[in-house]
Amino acid sequence: MNAIEINSLTKNFKNSTAVDNISLSVEEGEIFGFLGPNGAGKSTTMMILTTLLKPTSGNASVYGHDVITNPSNVRKNIGFVQQEIGIDEYLTARENLQFQCKISQIPKEQTQKRIEEVIDLVELTEKQDEQSITFSGGMRKRLDIACGLIHRPKVLFLDEPTVGLDIQTRRKIWEYIRKIHKEFGMTIFVSTHYMEEADSLCDRVGIIDYGKIQIVDTPESMKNKLETDMITFSIIPDENKQEQFINKIKSFELTKNVEINGNNMVVQSSNSTQVIPKIFQASSEFGISIDSFVLNKPTLDDVFISHTGHNLRDDTTGKFNKRKEFNQSRRRAL
Numbered sequence: 001m002n003a004i005e006i007n008s009l010t011k012n013f014k015n016s017t018a019v020d021n022i023s024l025s026v027e028e029g030e031i032f033g034f035l036g037p038n039g040a041g042k043s044t045t046m047m048i049l050t051t052l053l054k055p056t057s058g059n060a061s062v063y064g065h066d067v068i069t070n071p072s073n074v075r076k077n078i079g080f081v082q083q084e085i086g087i088d089e090y091l092t093a094r095e096n097l098q099f100q101c102k103i104s105q106i107p108k109e110q111t112q113k114r115i116e117e118v119i120d121l122v123e124l125t126e127k128q129d130e131q132s133i134t135f136s137g138g139m140r141k142r143l144d145i146a147c148g149l150i151h152r153p154k155v156l157f158l159d160e161p162t163v164g165l166d167i168q169t170r171r172k173i174w175e176y177i178r179k180i181h182k183e184f185g186m187t188i189f190v191s192t193h194y195m196e197e198a199d200s201l202c203d204r205v206g207i208i209d210y211g212k213i214q215i216v217d218t219p220e221s222m223k224n225k226l227e228t229d230m231i232t233f234s235i236i237p238d239e240n241k242q243e244q245f246i247n248k249i250k251s252f253e254l255t256k257n258v259e260i261n262g263n264n265m266v267v268q269s270s271n272s273t274q275v276i277p278k279i280f281q282a283s284s285e286f287g288i289s290i291d292s293f294v295l296n297k298p299t300l301d302d303v304f305i306s307h308t309g310h311n312l313r314d315d316t317t318g319k320f321n322k323r324k325e326f327n328q329s330r331r332r333a334l
């Protein structure tokens with residue numbers, strides 16, 4: 001059984017369509033990334049999947065439980081760590097987790113063990129009796145994630161878990177997410193607008209833009225399918241043989257395009273592994289000396305541009321950004 005099934009899901013707000021007829025399945029046990037810019041519809045989709053919002057049309061289920069007709073069973077199977085940190089900053093880490101145990105109705109005799117388990121997992125054992133107001137942004141997020149885990153959900157939803165954190169802290173959070181995934185074997189559905197996060201963390205990624213899914217695949221396969229390795233090199237000029245050398249490169253079956261700018265050349269190829277030796281072979285055949293050589297493989301940025309026609313914009317309008325700004329100013333004031 002798939003962990004999540006989404007069929008023709010649409011959510012309209014008064015003046016806009018936030019989620020536009022999306023369909024996708026998430027397999028049990030995978031880390032699925034939902035990649036898209038601000039305002040793409042990621043949070044809205046997650047709120048529908050976690051039963052906090054009703055769709056306008058279409059349907060979705062989590063472990064076979066329909067989000068509209070059977071929301072209480074969906075809730076029993078999920079943990080949701082929202083974009084804004086949900087912990088109470090005036091409680092200690094342990095008190096936050098105790099509170100979470102209470103609202104998750106975890107039997108009293110299991111509370112102690114569960115808290116120890118998750119607090120150890122996110123490496124906050126030494127800080128457990130300190131008020132979380134004294135924690136760094138990364139530590140607060142770790143505690144927030146621990147709160148979402150304590151009832152051992154089958155699916156953990158993480159909405160932009162590293163937004164606003166510096167790159168080192170972001171990488172540390174990825175480590176915790178991998179650790180959680182390994183130890184609990186749960187399905188993780190994570191939204192992000194960071195390419196690197198989707199690339200390094202996720203088994204499969206769905207790119208969403210303007211409420212529509214553009215592509216779903218593994219990051220590796222998405223990049224490979226672009227077939228655009230860029231081989232950039234410069235040559236020592238040779239008036240006699242240069243043209244023949246260029247024509248030879250153009251004639252290779254796997255060469256898609258050659259751009260020439262003075263002594264510099266960019267060869268676009270669908271398979272650099274095969275084309276690079278041929279370039280060197282041709283250079284020795286025509287006595288052309290290659291001065292410098294760089295190979296660039298496609299990135300998820302290139303995949304995003306090829307499917308959406310634009311860069312992953314960082315739009316700063318919209319209700320959720322206002323909320324983010326509010327939270328940031330609240331944190332600054334603390």
Ligand SMILES: Nc1ncnc2c1ncn2[C@@H]1O[C@H](COP(=O)(O)OP(=O)(O)OP(=O)(O)O)[C@@H](O)[C@H]1O
Pocket residue numbers: 013014016017018036037038039040041042043044045160318319320321
């Ligand atoms: N309650 C609401 N009322 C009106 N419009 C909304 C509401 N919630 C979301 N939207 C709009 O729906 C669109 C999708 O928003 P959503 O928050 O799902 O995007 P997102 O991809 O999660 O982006 P972000 O990372 O900024 O949260 C945006 O244009 C947003 O302004």
